[in-house]
Amino acid sequence: MSGVVESAGSGAARRLPGGQGATGLPDGRAGQNGTVRRALLDAALEVFAERGYTDAGLTEIAARSGIPVGSLFQHYGGKRGLYLALWEEFREEQERRTAATLAAERDRGVDDPIALFVAGARAYLEGAWDNRRLGRLLVGDDGPSGFDALRRQWDRAWVRRNARLLKVDERRRAGRVRVSVLTTVIGGAARELGDCADEPEAREIVDEVCGILIHLSAPPG
Template sequence: MSGIVEPTGTETAHRLPDPQDGTGLPEAPTGQNRTIRNALLDAALEVFTERGYAEAGLAEIATRSGIPLGSLFQHYGGKRGLYLALWEEFREEQERRTAATLSAERDRGVDDPITLFVAGARAYLEGAWDNRRFGRLLVEDDGPTGFDALRRQWDRAWVRRNARLLEVDEKRRAGRVRVRVLTTVIGGAARELGDCTDEGEAREIVDEVCGILTHLSAAPG
């Protein structure tokens, strides 16, 4: 979980296919289905964060949600589908947050790449704090089989987007390394925020990391 996400319209999210049916996540829910799915996701997040993904039981998730177990399978196919839906929801919210921040900064006339990058980083980290329940789950590295590969795909896409935002020449290895280091710093800080319980400490972390990013973002020489 790292990087500044700025949708470009040219890259699509990669979904991890289900090995049993060859499909990705369920289609966007509407109406009553949305209510059912939200109840299932809320319950799944509770159980996952309390017990870990591996030890979480579907029966307990269904009981806490008040939704029959059969409906859980119908909507998500099992634990794996629930976890991936939570990740997708988290990722999309982070994209919306950082994109809105960058748009607002540009509307104010900000065009300096480093200033924009750090503003996006702050928005992303504040989102990691606001959504820290799922962040705590990510800190544990306890997810479904294949999830690490999926997260690495997103990380690579975020590095490319950060490079464009910082106007770094991706053909130069030194430039790519600099952007990857910056992205890794953000990801590490997001993980710390996921494990943080004090708002004052969380704000201190965000401020500290943004200062570090400002220093590291400057091109050498």
């Protein structure tokens, strides 16, 4: 999953079948395509959440969206494209949320790396709670072929970004390990939030984890 970041937009969605970048179409056609894609993604999330990725059927996704199966293939190329588009959407929203939080904190004059890191982590965790249905789907083991490798690649990039935010020297093994542990704490907490019974419980977890991050973020000595 995504993490504490300073800028959004990896461009991966634009590489998906029927990607979500600029279409070059007239405004009306582009808007219509956006409505179709939204309906397909919403229906895909429902079916994936209910049946899992493996057992989800394209016919059911198309029926729930009210969009013909042919249009589904045109926009996303199939089930894998839908899943990856949902993943990209989740990542981009989390990036946007954390980047906006960091910008606001800096505008307030906050420049302490740990304070910024924890503020970004809080924003990320709150986003994980707000988007918990999609988050639960994306952390599961039932995804398309090759998705685990993509997720590991993203996790490594997440650690590097957190290291820059915390101003940790990545050439030192101890620093890399510390940032990796912090990143793992955030990811684990995000998974727990998906199973919370209600918002008060989720807020309690977010507060607890942010306290843990403050303690663990302090450099040794």
